[in-house]
Amino acid sequence: MKQETNEKGYPDFNFLAGERLLIDKPYQWTSFDVVNKIRNALKPLKLKVGHAGTLDPLATGLLIVCTGKLTKTIDALQAQEKEYIGTFTLGATTPSYDLETSPNQYFDVSHLDEEQLRNVCQRFVGELEQYPPAHSAVKVDGERLYEKARRGENVELKPRKVSIFAFELTRIHLPEVDFRVVCSKGTYIRSLAHDFGKALSNGAYLSKLRRTRSGQFHVADAYDVLELTNHIRSLKETGC
Template sequence: MMEISRPTFNFAEGEVLLIDKPLRWTSFDVIRKIRSAMKPLNVKVGHAGTLDPLATGLLIVCTGKFTKRIDEFQAQEKEYTGTITLGATTPSYDLERDIDQRFDISGITDEQIRKMATAFVGKIEQVPPAHSAVKMDGERVYEKARRGETVEVKPRTVHIHAFEILNIDLPNVEFRVVCSKGTYIRSLAHDFGKALDNGAHLSCLRRTKSGNFHVGQAWQVADLVKYIKDFTFAASDEDIQKS
């Protein structure tokens, strides 16, 4: 029988798996796939830091004993790149919901955009979107919002370490943001539009870093699932040969 080289993973003792979350997948979609692949191993799996379905990029997944470190990883500084679209707002502050208002952007200059970005650097008060995973009365506020209920989310203090404008091609503004845990980039886009006496929404978002982890180190979901299944098969085959 051909010998199968066994991966160096020890899922039960604990692993940090870096995933490049696909567009339109929820963070739990990723976890469900990995849990299914790991089912024969009977280990815990959890993620550190939710990504919205319309965001892509780095999702940190912990297994086994490392699930106890999820809060530690979740608290780390994050880096994102993306696109803010000026001249229109949506109820969700991104493209999950349809545009509800449009604005004239003809008077906005590149200089104003770049100057306004610097005004958001530092500690700021931010209200999470009504369509977010923040809990209110034991329920996710997006569930209330989708039922048409009025949602008043309390503001929170977050820290924007860097807000860099990478390219301007109105109505689109490409950016890079480095921020603290709990920052909603959708809210940042919405507030950025308001600060320009206009409107804006987030049209593209990618998490590129979390702490010392970079999306360039991340697995594609399908590749990781195959690797886990190969690991499980190799481990089972080894047990059979020993019996």
């Protein structure tokens, strides 16, 4: 939810006291790229800046960035349920479970029908154990899994308990299916794509992802990061 805005369309920010900024993360930006862009725009103020809930570089959508004293609320924000929309591509798998890596296995999808696909969705609603992708930021022995994966190391992954509150297909046009998911903190949609393919005795990877909501906060209320940082710099230049 955006605050009341002035004639320029922005609230009267108080970054030192703390701001909660809703950002629409651009494609191919890391979550840390967004944080660094905002931190640099705020210089020379030496403020804490952090984000609640990492998005992969190939994902877009809602990223909550906190400044100042509101960084203390990050853990609570991260714990809120999330909503995503996106696309699974059936008939193939990739090592990263998304488009970061190329397909390494292919499957025939000609026998799949809408009833099968929708029935499989229901298997994933509820509490389940999910393995994180080998190409993920999860730490094992103090090192990110993706760093080990890039060296070709095999790591024994441990499952995590996550909850899927809603999982529906919004468009079926094989080999692609569009989806909407509402889930708990820590859910990997890439892993959901991979597991969805396995449940069909087929393959699937995540080809598009957008976070639309986190708790009560919606991407429709989010700022464009470049427009926001330009506005922050203009405030410094005018002495506001």
